[in-house]
Amino acid sequence: MLRFRIRNAPALILFFLLFAASCAFGQSSRGTATLAATSSTQAQPPSSAQRPAPQTSVQVRSYTLPPDIYEKAVKYSRAQYILYFISFVWGVIVLLLVLSWKLAPKYRDWAEHAHNRFVQAVIFAPLLLLTIAVLGLPPDIFGHWLERNYGISVQSWNSWAWDWTKSQIISFILGIILVWILYAIIRHSPRRWWLYFWVITLPILVFLVFLAPLVIDPLFNKFEPLQNTDPQLVTALEQVVHRANMDIPPDRMFLMKASEKTNAVDAYVTGLGASKRVVVWDTTIKKMTVPETMFVFGHEMGHYVLNHVYKGLAFGAVVLLVLLYLGFRGMFWSLSRWGGVWGIRGVDDWASLPVLLLLFAILGFVASPISNTFSRHIEHQADQYGLEVTHGLIPDSNQVAAQSFEILGEVDLSDPDPNPFIEFWIFNHPPLTERVNFALTYDPWAEGKQPEFVK
Numbered sequence: 001m002l003r004f005r006i007r008n009a010p011a012l013i014l015f016f017l018l019f020a021a022s023c024a025f026g027q028s029s030r031g032t033a034t035l036a037a038t039s040s041t042q043a044q045p046p047s048s049a050q051r052p053a054p055q056t057s058v059q060v061r062s063y064t065l066p067p068d069i070y071e072k073a074v075k076y077s078r079a080q081y082i083l084y085f086i087s088f089v090w091g092v093i094v095l096l097l098v099l100s101w102k103l104a105p106k107y108r109d110w111a112e113h114a115h116n117r118f119v120q121a122v123i124f125a126p127l128l129l130l131t132i133a134v135l136g137l138p139p140d141i142f143g144h145w146l147e148r149n150y151g152i153s154v155q156s157w158n159s160w161a162w163d164w165t166k167s168q169i170i171s172f173i174l175g176i177i178l179v180w181i182l183y184a185i186i187r188h189s190p191r192r193w194w195l196y197f198w199v200i201t202l203p204i205l206v207f208l209v210f211l212a213p214l215v216i217d218p219l220f221n222k223f224e225p226l227q228n229t230d231p232q233l234v235t236a237l238e239q240v241v242h243r244a245n246m247d248i249p250p251d252r253m254f255l256m257k258a259s260e261k262t263n264a265v266d267a268y269v270t271g272l273g274a275s276k277r278v279v280v281w282d283t284t285i286k287k288m289t290v291p292e293t294m295f296v297f298g299h300e301m302g303h304y305v306l307n308h309v310y311k312g313l314a315f316g317a318v319v320l321l322v323l324l325y326l327g328f329r330g331m332f333w334s335l336s337r338w339g340g341v342w343g344i345r346g347v348d349d350w351a352s353l354p355v356l357l358l359l360f361a362i363l364g365f366v367a368s369p370i371s372n373t374f375s376r377h378i379e380h381q382a383d384q385y386g387l388e389v390t391h392g393l394i395p396d397s398n399q400v401a402a403q404s405f406e407i408l409g410e411v412d413l414s415d416p417d418p419n420p421f422i423e424f425w426i427f428n429h430p431p432l433t434e435r436v437n438f439a440l441t442y443d444p445w446a447e448g449k450q451p452e453f454v455k
């Protein structure tokens with residue numbers, strides 16, 4: 001995901017969990033990252049009948065882009081990297097301004113006209129979150145402009161604004177609940193609140209991960225059972241499932257009408273338990289051949305079978321605990337220095353929230369290479385799984401995999417040659433050059449070895 005932005009604490013906390021808990025094929029991540037919603041006049045979803053005949057693909061030997069696309073990809077990627085770091089700095093400045101303008105103490109005074117603590121949270125949290133979100137709009141707007149300018153996004157500004165509004169409403173609802181719980185715990189236990197808050201929010205966040213594909217995702221995109229739109233593809237995908245002796249019933253395969261908003265191709269696994277599912281974007285189906293889509297599905301199946309959603313959640317939970325503990329220490333430290341200047345009475349004052357958000361923003365930023373390194377590892381595993389599960393099922397499966405990466409790179413304008421620091425800090429998938437090389441060279445069968453995941 002290249003579009004991580006700090007917006008507010010609930011989003012930040014959710015970022016770790018949702019980000020870790022949904023595993024995509026390409027650069028974009030589901031989580032809190034992309035704003036997406038319903039514009040209406042776009043193309044119909046492709047059915048197998050409409051799908052263009054597979055182009056006679058040139059043999060892929062490495063990740064190579066045609067010169068014009070190469071140049072575009074380099075420029076676009078650089079702009080995204082710069083935006084990523086500017087967004088972080090901008091977010092920090094916004095929070096510092098909120099603190100120095102003493103906006104939170106003002107909102108707290110308004111809120112405290114009410115006596116009930118929950119009513120206070122209902123007044124305070126949305127006011128503060130909205131202020132931060134509005135002040136944080138410029139990098140968001142620039143990000144959307146960039147995507148439209150490079151032909152990745154086809155979403156209208158109206159539709160984008162409506163998505164922004166909906167994501168604010170979601171963040172208000174979550175914010176009210178989490179902030180109310182947080183300050184109740186802080187008042188109850190000023191020294192151990194970080195631990196108790198973690199214990200209490202974990203089941204809530206797990207529940208949200210469960211709920212996301214059922215309630216939150218449909219607010220931004222249209223979904224349909226893949227069986228309805230593309231039964232032939234489902235039959236092909238079921239072959240992949242059976243190859244691994246697994247059981248992913250067709251009713252857990254969904255089509256997302258991404259083409260209403262983007263040209264990018266992707267697929268992802270999301271949800272927990274009864275909501276666990278594989279989602280394929282209609283753009284992917286339109287731009288890739290059936291064998292290529294089978295490999296993409298094999299990659300997603302790797303996430304599904306290797307329990308990456310659960311592992312991501314567990315990883316996110318550990319990161320969250322560390323963040324909360326450091327937030328607790330940092331809050332103590334900063335309030336003892338600047339609490340008076342910022343008009344904050346103490347840790348248990350609603351007005352201390354921006355301090356905590358600032359600490360989370362900085363700590364989250366510093367922690368991003370850790371979570372991205374974890375993510376690159378599981379993405380590599382999923383690539384390997386995809387290669388193993390399609391081996392022997394589709395002719396020349398290594399080449400097919402390489403071609404699907406090639407399409408991903410051309411459409412999403414993936415950086416052909418990322419700087420190692422950028423890769424370490426921002427990339428949540430291995431660079432495409434590495435993925436293509438691995439796809440072309442992974443062949444344990446030739447060496448008489450057992451594949452690791454699909455026996």
Ligand SMILES: [Zn+2]
Nearest residue numbers: 023024025382
């Ligand atoms: Zn993946």
